[in-house]
Amino acid sequence: DRPPPAMSRHHSLPSLMGRVGAMWCWCVVMWGLSLKSQDCPVLCTIISHLLDDRMGCHSLVPRSLTGTHSPTTPPFCKITAVYIAAPPGSHLELALKCAAKGLPTYVEKPAARNATETRQMIAAFEAAKVPLFVAYYRRGQSRFLKARAVMESGVLGTVTSLTYSMVKPPVVVPKDGALPWRLQASHAGGGLLLDVGCHTIDIIDFIVGPLADVVGGATRVLSDAAYDVEDTVALTGTFAGNAVATMSWSFAGPPGGGQDEIVIRGTKGELRLSTFGSEPVRVTLYDASGSATVTEHAFPRPAHVHQPLVQTIVNELRGVNGGVDACPSRGDNALRVAIVIDAVLTGFYGGRDDPFWLRQGMWPGQF
Numbered sequence: 001d002r003p004p005p006a007m008s009r010h011h012s013l014p015s016l017m018g019r020v021g022a023m024w025c026w027c028v029v030m031w032g033l034s035l036k037s038q039d040c041p042v043l044c045t046i047i048s049h050l051l052d053d054r055m056g057c058h059s060l061v062p063r064s065l066t067g068t069h070s071p072t073t074p075p076f077c078k079i080t081a082v083y084i085a086a087p088p089g090s091h092l093e094l095a096l097k098c099a100a101k102g103l104p105t106y107v108e109k110p111a112a113r114n115a116t117e118t119r120q121m122i123a124a125f126e127a128a129k130v131p132l133f134v135a136y137y138r139r140g141q142s143r144f145l146k147a148r149a150v151m152e153s154g155v156l157g158t159v160t161s162l163t164y165s166m167v168k169p170p171v172v173v174p175k176d177g178a179l180p181w182r183l184q185a186s187h188a189g190g191g192l193l194l195d196v197g198c199h200t201i202d203i204i205d206f207i208v209g210p211l212a213d214v215v216g217g218a219t220r221v222l223s224d225a226a227y228d229v230e231d232t233v234a235l236t237g238t239f240a241g242n243a244v245a246t247m248s249w250s251f252a253g254p255p256g257g258g259q260d261e262i263v264i265r266g267t268k269g270e271l272r273l274s275t276f277g278s279e280p281v282r283v284t285l286y287d288a289s290g291s292a293t294v295t296e297h298a299f300p301r302p303a304h305v306h307q308p309l310v311q312t313i314v315n316e317l318r319g320v321n322g323g324v325d326a327c328p329s330r331g332d333n334a335l336r337v338a339i340v341i342d343a344v345l346t347g348f349y350g351g352r353d354d355p356f357w358l359r360q361g362m363w364p365g366q367f
Contacts, residue, residue, distance in 0.1 A: 081317060084108060088194065089187040089357075092117045095132070099124035106133040106313060110198045110341070111334035113189030114352045118338045122331040133313050133327050134334040136202040138275070140308030142299040146281050147273055148207045155285060156266030162208060162245040163263045164200055166275075167253035168192075173226040183227040186357040190345055191229035192251045193218070200262070200275045202337045204245070206328070208264060210336050211237040211245055216344035220365060221252045228366050235344045 081104040084094050091112045098105040105125070111134045112118045125132040138144045151159070171192070173179060181187040182195045205211065216235030225231065234248040253259075260274045269285035280296035287293075302308060309329060316326035342352040348365030349356040356363070 087181045087187040088113050088189050095121045096124050099128045102128050102130050104131045108135045110194055115338040115342050116353050118335045132331040134329050136329040137306045137309040138203045139206050139328045143281055144203055146297050150271055150283055151207055157268030159240050159243045159266045161265045164247040165259050166249045167259040168251050169253050169255050183229055185229055191231055193233050193249055197249050198337050201340050205333055205336055208239050211239050211340055213238045214340050214343045218345050218348040230348050
């Protein structure tokens with residue numbers, strides 16, 4: 001009898017998948033009913049009674065996975081896949097349950113708190129012979145598909161460098177002292193690099209290929225902040241052979257300030273776009289005399305940001321066009337992101353291969 005909370009544009013999966021039931025949970029279950037007029041299956045939910053007061057939200061274990069009956073489950077429905085939209089701290093536990101039941105699973109990004117947990121998830125789904133999809137949804141959006149196509153076309157010449165910079169003001173912690181889960185390593189796996197920065201690391205992997213030889217560091221610039229996790233991160237690495245990538249994130253910037261720009265340069269031009277904006281992809285090419293030709297490729301923001309990627313998942317599960325690896329965001333690219341993050345944050349946390357969140361108070365970066 002409790003009404004569902006309003007869903008943000010960022011997480012409005014129900015409307016993109018067709019018809020929807022009540023929405024008062026963290027984990028959404030996709031049901032395998034076909035609708036002739038829909039490109040996606042019906043979406044329903046199973047409500048759990050497991051309430052985590054510390055998080056202020058429902059931490060869901062689908063009743064269908066525990067074997068108990070749910071009165072919200074229509075007898076004609078069959079669960080075909082699961083969407084896990086909980087904080088990363090519960091991804092491994094829930095994903096292992098899904099794998100054990102042989103259910104294809106779409107898990108929120110980042111896949112888990114570190115590469116160790118991500119590998120466990122991948123191994124479980126490989127053993128179950130069912131796919132694991134990860135919600136790096138920009139891989140399905142037109143802006144980033146265009147950026148990848150530009151790079152593949154070779155118009156920039158030999159690629160030489162990539163830079164990225166993000167600057168955002170600090171998160172305002174509520175006066176009651178309740179720390180957002182995104183700033184708790186036990187839930188998020190670290191600071192905002194895990195929740196925000198992972199998107200950029202992944203989309204760069206998608207556009208230009210995996211980062212290699214990654215080194216970097218992190219610090220908590222705001223030493224009097226209410227949180228213990230990092231707020232400033234920088235890394236360097238290589239890609240596409242000898243091209244150099246330099247990336248930085250500051251979540252301790254000035255009020256009202258902000259920066260979010262990817263710049264990829266080659267011997268004949270450059271490409272610019274943001275991770276989180278909706279401005280055109282801007283390609284600048286130079287002729288032998290140095291004269292520039294600028295082309296902008298504009299795309300409308302999707303009504304629902306997940307929709308293009310979710311459609312690839314639905315196509316794969318339905319066997320459209322053969323259905324083989326139709327979705328471009330899976331456990332393998334999620335693991336590459338986790339490896340990059342661990343390489344950069346290992347110094348701050350004194351290692352990230354273990355459950356480092358249990359060592360809070362002993363992280364080198366806290367002091």
